[in-house]
């Protein structure tokens with residue numbers, strides 16, 4: 001299993017009271033499995049991804065990624081995990097502005113110790129960003145940045161890929177192509193994919209769909 005979440009609870013401060021954002025969440029994603037996470041805006045999807053990436057401290061319950069218990073891990077171990085095992089496609093892309101598209105893509109793969117020019121070149125062609133390789137992020141459109149962020153994450157061949165609205169800036173056709181490619185590559189690389197989306201069409205391409213509402217996670221498509 002690439003990801004195992006058990007009895008996860010997470011509270012936030014809302015005004016002058018606390019709110020249970022995540023209540024007793026259980027979720028497992030195995031290698032090569034593609035899972036969609038849906039839910040209204042503000043339901044806690046991004047917070048859940050941040051907890052899985054070790055970017056926010058776990059308050060109660062457990063999250064295990066690639067055999068590492070995040071709640072007991074040191075900052076160094078969490079940082080190593082993010083470098084080597086977890087790929088993240090952030091809502092805001094988080095491309096490094098001082099690096100060209102080519103260097104952005106290669107950087108994560110080299111950090112993970114998995115830079116393979118053949119894999120990178122193939123991804124660049126599949127995502128149709130070859131002509132952008134010498135450009136800098138500031139000169140790209142939202143959709144182009146999104147495709148570069150996807151190439152960067154996949155080029156590092158992560159164990160677990162977390163994608164927050166990876167098609168939010170793409171039109172319906174390009175969004176569908178990118179998701180088909182994400183699923184195909186996750187299966188081929190044996191990567192576990194957890195993808196946040198508001199699009200039912202995108203979610204339908206996944207093996208399972210979970211819905212987050214009022215802190216509870218429920219399975220709406222897939223094996224029980």
Ligand SMILES: Nc1ncnc2c1ncn2[C@@H]1O[C@H](COP(=O)(O)OP(=O)(O)OP(=O)(O)O)[C@@H](O)[C@H]1O
Nearest residue numbers: 012013014021039040041042043044045046047048
């Ligand atoms: N550290 C924090 N302290 C207080 N409130 C927080 C904190 N982090 C998130 N929140 C609140 O938690 C709620 C869930 O936020 P989150 O970004 O996880 O939602 P989301 O489901 O990803 O929404 P969207 O679909 O709009 O991206 C929001 O109301 C947000 O303001």
